[in-house]
Amino acid sequence: MITLAHISDIHLSPMPEVALRDLLGKRLTGFLNWKLKRHGELNSETLARLVAHMQGQNADFTAVTGDMTNLALDSEVARAGDWLRALGSPERIAVCPGNHDAYVPGALETAQKDWGDYLKGETLDSAAFPFVRRVGELAIISCSSAVPTRPFLAIGRFDEKQADRLGRILKAMGDAGYFRTVLIHHPPNAELQHPSFGLKGHKLFRQVIAEHGAELILHGHTHRSSIHSIPGKNHEVPVVGVAAASAAQGGTLDDPARYNLFRIEKSGEGWTCTMREYGFQRLGSDIVMRLQMRIY
Template identity: 80%
Template sequence: MINLAHISDIHLSPMPQVGWRDLLGKRLTGYLNWKLRRHDELNSETLASLISHLQSQQVDFTAVTGDLVNLALPAEIERAGAWLNALGPTDKIAVCPGNHDAYVPGALEAAQQNWGEYLKGETLDDGAFPFVRRIGELAVISCSSAVPTRPFLAVGRFDEPQAHRLGRILKVMGEAGYFRTVLIHHPPNPELQHPSFGLKGHKLFRQVIAEHGAELILHGHTHRSSIHSIPGSGGEVPVVGVAAASSAQGGTLDDPARYNLFRIERQGDGWSCTMREYGYQRLGTEIVMRLQMRIH
């Protein structure tokens, strides 16, 4: 049996001291959005409480599906690296990057250098994504939809080269009998697409899953708890999103902070996977188990 935790959209706060020279291009609109809308909605106290609760569980591995930072300032990227070190060792945690981690050109490369092994694993060639982490019979496959975009856009991109590599990985891991869990920051299902914040290449991603299959897909980005599915080669594949890990309980824009915990074990020729969602509710002050359901 393997216990897999899923958190996303960390958005570490407070914002570091920002000079006007830091606010060129897209960072200016992002900073104004933070000050006017987000800075009361996302906070470090909520995040700390949620992580403390997660760490009290018997977790074998944690998947972090992106957006550790806000404007991808150098100080934010460095602080996110320290936060990951406090969360746990590199062999217990994998990160797939989000759009805020690639907020401006060069930001993702800086994160890859600073966060190191948290953003690495087994690969088929010299492409950084997807990479694979194997934990017992679990294969965590981390894709990247993170690309810099113009102001007021938060779209992601999944392209042909990454699709080709993902297909090969899914085939190899499937033939070897692993429970294949795919990480991607932007949701790939058609219900959650939007011209300003959806995934370019979502149809391509679904084609790869339809051809090669997977057991589970985890994403962030929406700051909402959600469960959908997309067709796979062996049947419907659950697509699970999670609320932002730093989302304040009294916020008005997003679901309160939550994380998911998946209990995965083999049963005969198939799998059993039970999902439990923990976090805050609109009312009350405690972190509770909000949901338990079997998804395999």
């Protein structure tokens, strides 16, 4: 049996000191949004408690589906790298970047340098995404939907070149008998699309999954717990989102902080997979198991 933990939308706080020269373009609107709304909704104490609980599960691998930072300032990127190294070694952790990690041009490249092996794995060519990590019979396939956008937009993008690489990886891992888990920050299912924060290329992503199949898709971005599905090659593929890991109780914008734990095991010619969701309720101070369900 393999255990896989999923956490997302870290949004490390508090915001570091910001110089006026840093507040150009989109960062100005993001900074104002943080000061007026988000600073009271996302906090480090909540994140620390949730992570400590998750680490107590001693999962074989942890998937982090993006938004480590808020404005992708160099100081935030460096702090996120420190946070990842405290979480565990890159051999047991993979990150797919979120839109806040690519907030402005050049930010994602800075993160790739600082976060190093957390954003790396086996690839088909010189392109960074998708990359693959293999743990036993589990293949974690990390895509990137993270692109810089104009103010007031939080969209992601999945293009034809990445789609081609993802299709070839899914086929190779499927032929080899792996449980294929795809990571992408923005949700790919039609139910969660929106002109200002959806995924451009979501139909293309679904076409790749329909043609080649997958066993599980994990995302963040919405700051909500959710379970949907999209068509796969031989069966419907579960699409699971998780609440922001730093979302405080009592917030009006998001579900309280949560993480998911998957227990995956080969069963004859198929798989068994059980998902448990742990996190805070809207009332009470304890972290509890909120949901248990069998996916396969």
